Amino acid sequence: MHRFSKTPTPAIHGTGTGVPSQRAPTLQRGCLRSAPNLPPEVDWRVKLNIVIQVIGSRGDVQPFVALGQELQKHGHRIRLATHDVFEDFVRSAGLEFYPTGGDPAELMAYMVKNPGLIPNLTSVRAGEIQRKRVMIQEMLHGCWNSCLEPDQRTKDHFVADAIIANPPSFAHVHCAQALSIPVHLIFTMPWSSTKAFPHPLANLKNSSADPKILNYLTYGIVDFLTWQGLGDVVNQWRRQTLQLEPVPSTEGPFLLGTLLIPITYCWSPSLIPKPTDWPAHIDVCGFFFRDTPSYLPSQELQEYLDAGPPPIYIGFGSIVIDDPDGMTAILHAAVKSAGVRAIISRGWSKLGGGDVPHVFYLDECPHEWLFQHVSAVVHHGGAGTTACGLRFGKPTTIVPFFGDQLFWGNMVAAAGAGPKPIPHKTLTSRNLAKAIFYCLTDEAIMAAQTLSAKMNMESGVKAAVRSFHAHLPLETLQCDMVPDQTASWDFETGSKRIKLSKIAVSILNESGMLGQKDLRLHKPKPIFIDNRRWDPVTAVSSASIAIAGEVVDGAVGIFTKPYEEYKRSQNNPRTSSENQHPLISTPHPSESASGAPPTAFPTPTSKKKNSKSTASAMATASATSLGRLAVSLSKGTLVSIPIALTDGLRSIPQLYNHEVKVYEPITDWKSGIVVAGKNFGRGMYEGVTDIFMQTYERKKREGTKGVAKGLGSGLVSLGAKTTAGVVGLVAYPAKGVSMSIRSAVRGGVGRRIEAAKWKEGLWLAGRKRGLVDPVLLVAEFERRGS
Missing domain, CATH: 3.40.50.2000 (Glycogen Phosphorylase B;)
Incomplete structure (x- = not known):
């Protein structure tokens, strides 16, 4: 006989295994807010x-x-x-x-x-x-x-x-x-x-x-x-x-x-x-x-749902299980032991096998529809599946495999809406049956339904x-000409800068008001990744180690890169270093314009050409590594180490809780000179005045005992800030020159971005021209530019 009652068997449930933790052991309640606190x-x-x-x-x-x-x-x-x-x-x-x-x-x-x-x-x-x-x-x-x-x-x-x-x-x-x-x-x-x-x-x-x-x-x-x-x-x-x-x-x-x-x-x-x-x-x-997707169940599924009490759901979604037959056997035994009906999702592991009483195997079916017709859910603990089960007030057993699944199992257990999670390696038919029993108790059902009521008062996607x-920078994103469009280009005339959208630029270009050479890419949210420093010793040491790594990599590449090119040509004669990337293949020149493949037996002439191409690729690879070696040495000596020393010296006041001035990012040689000047002036002024200011502040806080401490930190500040100011006169302009050179070399990426934006503007102008009145746009542009 199979039982379909929601009352658990005391003898099994009473062992304690599967009973929920009232609080997940790692959840620190004192560290949590009581409200969403959205912006x-x-x-x-x-x-x-x-x-x-x-x-x-x-x-x-x-x-x-x-x-x-x-x-x-x-x-x-x-x-x-x-x-x-x-x-x-x-x-x-x-x-x-x-x-x-x-x-x-x-x-x-x-x-x-x-x-x-x-x-x-x-x-x-x-x-x-x-x-x-x-x-x-x-x-x-x-x-x-x-x-x-x-x-x-x-x-x-x-x-x-x-x-x-x-x-x-x-x-x-x-x-x-x-x-x-x-x-x-x-x-x-x-x-x-x-x-x-x-x-x-x-x-x-x-x-x-x-x-x-x-x-x-x-x-x-x-x-x-x-x-x-x-x-x-x-x-x-x-x-x-x-x-x-x-x-x-x-x-x-x-x-x-x-x-x-x-x-x-x-x-x-x-x-x-x-x-x-x-x-x-x-x-x-x-x-x-x-939104719940439109779904019409098959006749077999509908008949199974109508044939008895609501079944439990068991499924592991996109988890790829090593032993699906073994997992299927555990599920069969647990369902039989618990005396429940079950719907088992085959998932990516293709669970199933044999005609088992009171078990229905299911392929694709939206959880949003299915979970309204089951009594409880057992799954791997993916965030989406967990959310869907709780949304419909279903007690949940989680069998985690990896990642955040154990986390969600603990959170569900902490809320009382399910038992402790059962890691898949410890899953047995016995502990799974105990977990199912708990999910069918009034305690678990009440906890799940209470959580469901709260969740259904929220609108997560709208809040997101x-x-x-x-968190978006509205002022820098908005086009000056068409306020509901995104600014993609900057047009500068005199001291004025006008932010223009792609479609506005396309229309103004067509009207003869501007050309692509008059524009610069608009940068609404520049990102700068700085190398934070804590002191001059570790700063110079880490910079030296990084430079040494680049130098060794370049030196080794002089010999290894040509060999890699040779092996590549041997493994695939139709592929050479002309490829943009090892993962992106390009047609070999021997292919015809129509795209037809070369003949199965290359002629002596084609072999000779391939040999020359390989030799050229090997020489290029070696020269490239040699160039990287030279660049790493020169940049390390002239830029990286001086910058590390300067920033390390500037960071010393942090060691005794003094604020360190943050300057604007260095993006070119001009900004490098500006930062060097500011750093020198501030370093000299504060280096001298800190002797008096820090001595005074320490005496005020600590009395006579603080005089010596203040004088000591003032002398350290004098040495660190003045030295940083002097070294920075060389280091920051050198970094600026380096950034200018990199910007020039990086022109390939910049040109690709410019070309893509220009093409989208032309495409938009052709498809959505009615969104912008060309006459009004030209008139407004003339007014702003005058």
Whole structure:
């Protein structure tokens, strides 16, 4: 006999396994706010091109589809850049799509095998680490192209005015820096340091240390280990594709925090309020829910639902399980032991096998529809699935595999809406049956329904759009001529600067009012990544080590790069160093204009040409490495070490709690001279006056004992600030010259951005000319320019 009662069996439930924790052990309630504390709503009128970059499973992509649809209601143009397999899903939601590459199934399989930050030896031996790095390199290129390439299907032109991304896409800040546009991160799991709970990817063991301190430290550790594994890939892509300076190893792990990148977390503040130690640029807005999609169940599914009490749902979505047959057996036994009916989703692991009583196997079905017809849910703990179950008041058992899934299991347990999470490696039919029993108790049902009532009072996706708008720089984004359009170009006449949109420039150009040579790229949100220094010793040491690494890399490359070119030509005779990137192939010159492949047996002439091409490529590779060696030596000696010494000396007052002046960024030789002059003047003045001021202040605070301390710190300040001022007279102008040279060399990326914006302007003028009155636009332009 199978039982369908909601009353649990006391003998099984009474063991205690599966009973929920009243408080997740790492959740520090004293560190949480009681209200969402969102920024004020902004009356937003500017229509932006927004690219949303998302890496992950369908559960990661789906919330951003809902966000994109909400942003469209405000007039924004939305392109969602993610894995190729989700193209139909994204386009069917009415959003534009761009493929980033990467295989989410392979990523999920890797994460199941390596749930922690340190990969296991099996994955290392199998070469999975290198394959993952190559995939990430591919996705970085895809994310960059998504910012300024036309739609691959419709050929519609697009250049991003702003970027929204989830942190694992990795390209976000760097693309925004290359384009000088705003970037806003949105995520379903904590990624910002807090004392309230640990980083979901950290595996904290029992410790006697203060849990708040441990929680906070886990974020830095995760960031550091992540950068150690991928920093070289990111920096190579920055240097070769974006033509940006490499991010210093000391800054890479902490970019989001030091740059104050706005972050919005899409979970319910009713479940997890915003931590009190999160600053104003971090918001918690609520879960993202799309409208319930239209769905007509199959006859078999409807008959099964009508045949008895509401079943439980069991599914692990996009998780790729090593042993699906073993997992299926556990699920069958648990369902039988609990005496319930069940719907089991086959998912990416293709669970199922045999005709089992009271079990229905399901392929694709929207959770928003299905979860209204079940009594409880058992799943892997993806944020989207967790949110959907709680939205409909369903008690939830989470079987985490990796990532944030254990975090969500703990949060559900803390709310009483489910038992403690059961990690998949410890899952048995017995503990799963106990968890199901708990989910069917009045206690769990009441907790889930209470949480559901609170969540349904929220509108996470609307709050997220509000947060996004609140953190945008409206004044720098708005076109001066057409207020609802985004400024993309600067036109300067005399002392006046006019910000112009793409379509305005196209119309004014057609009217003969200006040409492309009269314009400069508008930069609404420049991003500068500085190498923070703490003292002159560590500053010079770290700069010297970095320079030594570049010099060694260049010296070794003189010999290894030609060999790599030779091997590449041998492995693929039709591919040479003419390729823009190892992941992007270009046709060999021997291909015909029609694209036909070369003959199977190359002629002696073609062999001779290939041999010459290979030799030329090898010589070029060697010369390039030699050039890098020379540049690294000269730049290190003339710029990097003097800058490190100057900044290190300027930072010394921080050691005794004195503020250090922050100067404007150095972008060219002119700004380098300006900063050098200001630093020299301020350094000389403060260096002398600090002897008297610090002695006076210390005496005032500490009496006679403070005189010696004040005099000592004043003398240190005198030496540090005056020396920094003198050295800075050389260092800062040298850095400015270096930046000017880099800007000239980086012209390739700048020209690509200019060309993409120009083409989009022409395309817009042809398609949306009715949005702007050319006569009024020309008249207003003449008035402002006069």
